[in-house]
Amino acid sequence: MKEFDLIKRYFAQGGHTRKDVLVGIGDDCAVAKVPENQHLAVTTDTLIAGVHFLPDAPARSVAYKAVAVNLSDLASMGAEPAWISLSLSLPHCDEAWIEEFASGLYELTEYYSVQLIGGDTVAGPMAMTITAQGFIPPDNELRRSRAKPGDWIYATGSLGDAGAGLDILQNTITVPQRHRDYLVNRHYYPTPRVMAGTALRRTANACIDVSDGLVSDLKHILNASNCGATVHVDRLPISAPLFESVGAQAAYRYALTAGDDYELVFTVNEEQRGNLETSLSNANVKATCIGQITGHAGQLDLRLYDERYSLPESSGYEHQFDHG
Amino acid sequence: MKEFDLIKRYFAQGGHTRKDVLVGIGDDCAVAKVPENQHLAVTTDTLIAGVHFLPDAPARSVAYKAVAVNLSDLASMGAEPAWISLSLSLPHCDEAWIEEFASGLYELTEYYSVQLIGGDTVAGPMAMTITAQGFIPPDNELRRSRAKPGDWIYATGSLGDAGAGLDILQNTITVPQRHRDYLVNRHYYPTPRVMAGTALRRTANACIDVSDGLVSDLKHILNASNCGATVHVDRLPISAPLFESVGAQAAYRYALTAGDDYELVFTVNEEQRGNLETSLSNANVKATCIGQITGHAGQLDLRLYDERYSLPESSGYEHQFDHG
Structure with a gap:
């Protein structure tokens, strides 16, 4: 053979x-x-x-x-x-x-x-x-380009875990032993949010998955929709293992810039918000409201407890260059 | 950027x-x-x-x-x-x-x-x-597994050109200057037989494209259909540039074993033969009858002017391993 x-x-x-x-x-x-x-x-x-x-x-x-x-x-x-x-x-x-x-x-x-x-x-x-x-079904697809000013921005699951998992594997951070497997497995075995995706049909406006990092991927929505956004860093869904392992400041950076979480980030307007929360809860999907779409095209305004929040330079995860 | x-x-x-x-x-x-x-x-x-x-x-x-x-x-x-x-x-x-x-x-x-x-x-x-x-259209697909004993075996276009083109580029053969471009271009720019493929629907039984070489690819049909075949080497469609460049014996070897021609090899039963030749001619596709399917499962019988013809050992082109 x-x-x-x-x-x-x-x-x-x-x-x-x-x-x-x-x-x-x-x-x-x-x-x-x-x-x-x-x-x-x-x-x-x-x-x-x-x-x-x-x-x-x-x-x-x-x-x-x-x-x-x-x-x-x-x-x-x-x-x-x-x-x-x-x-x-x-x-x-x-x-x-x-x-x-x-x-x-x-x-x-x-x-x-x-x-x-x-x-x-x-x-x-x-x-x-x-x-x-x-x-x-026809005309049910969630597009990057359909966010509208006033839409609420949500993220499924938790953000930043996979990036910390990668850093653990590369020995650039050490974490308490009790959290290691959870974080490493979030890197090795990402969960595709299949049920969440179908639950969002007809209620969400725009959607993307977090492969390059929340900031990078949200910007794809903002560019395609010609909008801006305010994101409340203190409201980002961060897992207890990540928080406990690296502390709040590092956890925010992971959640904003680390890739490979494969959570969904989506927007929904005020009228559909109730329907959406019902569909997600029926599908047993946890989603957290992290901010709102604005009319300031291209501007992503990060806030920590209502103060302006800045990312360190050159954050982000630039390995992958989708053209489709 | x-x-x-x-x-x-x-x-x-x-x-x-x-x-x-x-x-x-x-x-x-x-x-x-x-x-x-x-x-x-x-x-x-x-x-x-x-x-x-x-x-x-x-x-x-x-x-x-x-x-x-x-x-x-x-x-x-x-x-x-x-x-x-x-x-x-x-x-x-x-x-x-x-x-x-x-x-x-x-x-x-x-x-x-x-x-x-x-x-x-x-x-x-x-x-x-x-x-x-x-x-x-439903149930129109040409399968490898549908050849039947008695079917005629056809090949589109000409066989062996691309293999000679590759050998020219690798300097393992030299050919008259007037034939060089034709053979090299057959290697560089293979023609997918799109019109031939649709013309064969409902008339051909089995079909495959020649990527690994006629013998290897025909064997995929024979294995999938649990049949054998007789192929008349002297009837293989060989282009004038290939014949003139390398002579009859080498041309036969190219036509039987060289890959990357992307011609179609297909089988058709006696009753459909007339319809098939009409559809191909309407689609302006040249196809040549090269032999016949037999009931001798797994046996490929090569004939040169009705004498048994043997390939040199270890011919064939084993670079690619389709599993689909």
Whole structure:
């Protein structure tokens, strides 16, 4: 058996089986069916070892994250995930690594009823590209460009944990032992906010997922919507482990600038606010109001207990350059 | 402007604009609409510098080939191409290279009315992954698994040119100057057989595109269909430039084992043969009958003027390991 035939074996079945996949892995293309009266949402993200994940990250985490960041993009448009395609580039065939990678991948696809429908396995530097597809009813998609002055800004879950987790792994910070696993796992195993995304349809105005950091990603909404925003730093959702580990000031910086949390940040107008809180609570999603959209195009006004708050220069996390 | 923002600019518009793309590049996902009563065909291929293309290949060729190999996979299922997503990894930002790459990409997407709907641009070793999507009426897809004993085997265009082109570029063969450009361009700018693919719907039984070499790829049909085949080497479609450049024996070896021609190889039963030749001729596609499917599962019987023909050991082109 050739080296790469072995790799192929781990992906031959595609994990979870969906009825809308008519031809799965094994032919030149997959063939699938989009439900009537649904549109297709498509997103592609690439992760490269040493750029987007630590070269010694557990294989399960690498796979988990590669799937999660793509499902997170679907979630931030309000789409329900359906299928993924995987292109996997590996320098050599380490069977234990591949087995663990495949199990991390299938763990998440099984949970979200997503089928792996195809891809490619090539010899090369360790990297992977996933294209994820999902469904969304016509005109329900959440756009970056639809924030309006007066909208309330919310964030799901908690912010900053993944950045602290990365710093722990890189030995640039040390934290109490009791908080280490939580923070490291938030870096290794981000939760795509799939239920939150679909719950936001028809109530939220604009939405994005936090991949580069709250400030960077919120600015994408502000630029696309030609608005500004006031964000209350003291209202940012920060986990107890992060607060206790690094203190308030560092926690604020992580929450504002660290990437890879994959929480959703979205805006909602006053009239829809009640509906939105009800849908989120029905979906069992925690979301925190962190500020408000303003008419001052391009201006992001950070406030700490109503005083102006400034970020240290050159904060932010510039590894990734989405063009889609 | 950050280095990668420049790259982003070249892909911000997505080239050809289609009405079925509701949200193009610039948000977290693209949103698009599959026509009623059509299924979706999806394929993903990765090209890595030094593995799938020469590191000094012209940027226009790299882009052209990356798109062509994916459209070729759609064609071999009979699908009509619609959208592509591009993940591009580049070690640094060489603006002239990127401009040429973008123009090679758009040249092909424009020709086939395909829209670039998203993707990702990352810093890393030179590589690209394209996911291409297309439409196909229900139950019209051409499968590898549907060849039947007695089916005639056809190949479009001519075989072996791209392999000779690669050898010319690597200085392992020399050819008369008058044939050089033709052969090199067949390597650099493969033609995806899009019209042939749709013309084969409802008449051909099995189909595959020649990426790894005729023998390797035909074996995928034989394995999936549990059949054998007789191929008449003297009937293989070989271009005059290849014949004149390398002579008959070497031309046969190229035609049987060299990859990257992206011609379609398909099978058709006796009753549909007339219909098929009519559809192909209406689509202005040249196809040549090269042999016949047999009931001898797994046996590929090569014949040269009715004598048994053997390939030298270890022929074939093993760079790529599709699992989809």
